[in-house]
Amino acid sequence: xxxxxxxxxxxxxxxxxxxxxxxxxxxxxxxxxxxxxxxxxxxxxxxxxxxxxxxxxxxxxxxxxxxxxxxxxxxxxxxxxxxxxxxxxxxxxxxxxxxxxxxxxxxxxxxxxxxxxxxxxxxxxxxxxxxxxxxxxxxxxxxxxxxxxxxxxxxxxxxxxxxxxxxxxxxxxxxxxxxx
Amino acid sequence: xxxxxxxxxxxxxxxxxxxxxxxxxxxxxxxxxxxxxxxxxxx
Numbered sequence: 001x002x003x004x005x006x007x008x009x010x011x012x013x014x015x016x017x018x019x020x021x022x023x024x025x026x027x028x029x030x031x032x033x034x035x036x037x038x039x040x041x042x043x044x045x046x047x048x049x050x051x052x053x054x055x056x057x058x059x060x061x062x063x064x065x066x067x068x069x070x071x072x073x074x075x076x077x078x079x080x081x082x083x084x085x086x087x088x089x090x091x092x093x094x095x096x097x098x099x100x101x102x103x104x105x106x107x108x109x110x111x112x113x114x115x116x117x118x119x120x121x122x123x124x125x126x127x128x129x130x131x132x133x134x135x136x137x138x139x140x141x142x143x144x145x146x147x148x149x150x151x152x153x154x155x156x157x158x159x160x161x162x163x164x165x166x167x168x169x170x171x172x173x174x175x176x177x178x179x180x
Numbered sequence: 181x182x183x184x185x186x187x188x189x190x191x192x193x194x195x196x197x198x199x200x201x202x203x204x205x206x207x208x209x210x211x212x213x214x215x216x217x218x219x220x221x222x223x
Contacts, residue, residue, distance in 0.1 A: 035193040042192075118188045137185040169181060176181060 011069050032139055033080040039134050040084040054080040074148035081131050121168050129164035136161045
């Protein structure tokens with residue numbers, strides 16, 4: 001049996017309600033999903049909760065994939081990003097988390113200044129820019145998948161990746177950003 | 181630029197990039213399942 005056939009079987013079993021099959025499908029995606037949530041929320045406990053909620057929603061909405069296993073990664077990451085968005089909209093988040101994040105200014109001692117600056121610059125970006133940078137540069141997703149995570153057309157995804165990169169490094173060339 | 185951004189995200193998530201340092205013992209990190217929603221996620 002080929003890997004593709006095995007994966008299709010796993011997806012069918014998950015769609016039929018088998019939680020073990022569902023977990024096997026999502027297992028490789030928990031780590032990137034968690035990292036994305038940490039970047040978006042800036043808090044590990046919140047990120048764990050968001051991924052947990054995203055997994056439950058993915059379980060309930062698995063039919064949205066229409067049986068296409070190749071769309072699973074982008075789809076799940078978009079569910080995680082959406083869950084993070086929902087978390088940040090809860091009334092208490094802006095009051096409590098904002099104060100905590102503002103207090104998390106680490107000492108730059110022993111760390112190259114530009115690295116600290118880059119992290120702070122990323123942290124200040126709009127959420128959709130963080131998702132674009134994280135999925136394209138960190139997860140190395142092809143632009144087509146970045147577009148699916150962002151739920152935008154391919155051209156918009158390209159623009160968003162480039163725009164986000166320019167916010168970090170004004171004047172960077174398009175070719176240097178979209179170099180693959 | 182890609183390397184700089186990758187390092188920044190590594191720092192932000194307090195973990196090395198999976199491609200740089202694979203988890204030596206993935207079994208040590210249980211993953212959440214829909215049948216056990218109270219379980220925490222892998223970190």
